[in-house]
Amino acid sequence: MPHVLVLNASYEPLGVVPLRRALVLVLENKALCLEESGAFLHSETRVIAAPSVVRLKRFVRVPYRGPVPLTRRALFARDGGRCAYCGGVATSVDHVIPRSRGGTHVWENVVAACRRCNHLKADRHLRELGWRLRHQPTPPAGLAWRIIGTGHRDPRWLPYLQPYGADDAMARIDSVVTAPQQQGVVAAS
Known part of the structure; x- marks a missing residue:
């Protein structure tokens, strides 16, 4: 509708x-x-x-x-539906600093990611993989x-x-x- x-x-x-x-x-x-x-x-x-x-x-x-709420839909709109690591079509949400390592669920730590990159990254830091973000995540x-x-x-x-x-x-x-x-x-x- x-x-x-x-x-x-x-x-x-x-x-x-x-x-x-x-x-x-x-x-x-x-x-x-x-x-x-x-x-x-x-x-x-x-x-x-x-x-x-x-x-x-x-x-x-x-x-x-208050601030813009962090939702999956708003995150994908902010990132244009593209993976923050490779630029492919994003299908999932990834925490730049994994939650298992103290990362929080905030705009500055959450990006859209494709399934492949999210799986490869798992719960590791970007520097451990030698990766970098295509753009720095900021709150809208x-x-x-x-x-x-x-x-x-x-x-x-x-x-x-x-x-x-x-x-x-x-x-x-x-x-x-x-x-x-x-x-x-x-x-x-």
Whole structure:
């Protein structure tokens, strides 16, 4: 099912909801449709354009949310779905400093990895293998990462997310995805 970006009355991104929820907001006159997806929904008496971006009519006060939560989906979005060691398609999560050796489950210590690299690395440090990371893992910052971290992205959302760090987020994702893939593991210099 398609997803819709929900903006506060001040155009601040609040989150991503399923199309059905967004449609209910619009039909109950609680939100305005700012962008349409191009698809149409039909009922017995009406034809309605499916929204892609909606803005609430009344301002909703949002409490402080803290840092972007570390989830598998957000991690894969940060790393562009590519292995941090070889650049292949990532299928698993790896701790740079293994948890068995005191590593923690935080943004700075977790990367996306392919099955092969994760298996070869096991519970060893990178220096023991002579490997290095393709990019240093850092926590994502900015309100746009809360939206991008959901794994749902629509190009029509970008103009509404740009003031909140979407350009930086998309550039990080695109730089990892478009980087030339290398065969094997990158050796230390």
